[in-house]
Amino acid sequence: xxxxxSPYGIKSVSCRYPPVLERKVLPDNLQLKIINMVCWQMxxxxxxxxxxxxxxxxxxxxxxxxxxxxxxxDVYKSDIAKTFGKDHSTVIFALxxxxxxxxTDKKFKENYLAIEKRVQNFLLKIK
Numbered sequence: 161x162x163x164x165x166s167p168y169g170i171k172s173v174s175c176r177y178p179p180v181l182e183r184k185v186l187p188d189n190l191q192l193k194i195i196n197m198v199c200w201q202m203x204x205x206x207x208x209x210x211x212x213x214x215x216x217x218x219x220x221x222x223x224x225x226x227x228x229x230x231x232x233x234d235v236y237k238s239d240i241a242k243t244f245g246k247d248h249s250t251v252i253f254a255l256x257x258x259x260x261x262x263x264t265d266k267k268f269k270e271n272y273l274a275i276e277k278r279v280q281n282f283l284l285k286i287k
Contacts, residue, residue, distance in 0.1 A: 191229050191243050194279055198225040201275045210244060220261070223254035224272055228279055230255060 192206075199206050201223045209221050222244060228239050230251070237251040244250075261268040 190233050191235070191240075193282065194228050195225050195243075196224055197278045197282070198228070201271055201278070211283075212245070220268060220271075221259040222259070224275060225253050226254040227258040228276060232279055232283060246267065248259075 195206060195209060198221050199209055200225075202217055204217055204221055207217055209225065211218075224242050226244065229235065229243070230237065236248075238284045241248045242253045258272070260271060
């Protein structure tokens with residue numbers, strides 16, 4: 161349920177979500193491009209990263225993709241969750257897990273930084 165604009169310019173107190181025009185949602189192709197970059201670096205398919213499978217490299221790849229989408233695409237956690245077919249609490253968990261693994265796991269950090277560099281280069285090209 162979105163807020164309807166008041167004729168007096170005052171937003172309703174009972175409004176749960178901001179109007180669509182106030183949200184900064186980049187096109188879905190940026191999210192898919194980040195997912196593509198993660199899949200290329202981690203050597204997995206797009207089908208696998210969007211599936212429900214929890215085999216070894218997939219949860220780490222998903223958490224990297226969710227973190228980078230949240231960091232660079234400026235979208236709500238619920239929108240990221242919809243992209244992956246998950247709940248918003250899964251995205252929150254993935255963001256926390258990614259931060260913990262960046263602090264403790266060297267190989268994970270190398271993969272993350274390599275993917276992040278690719279994303280930054282891509283964003284510089286499209287600006």
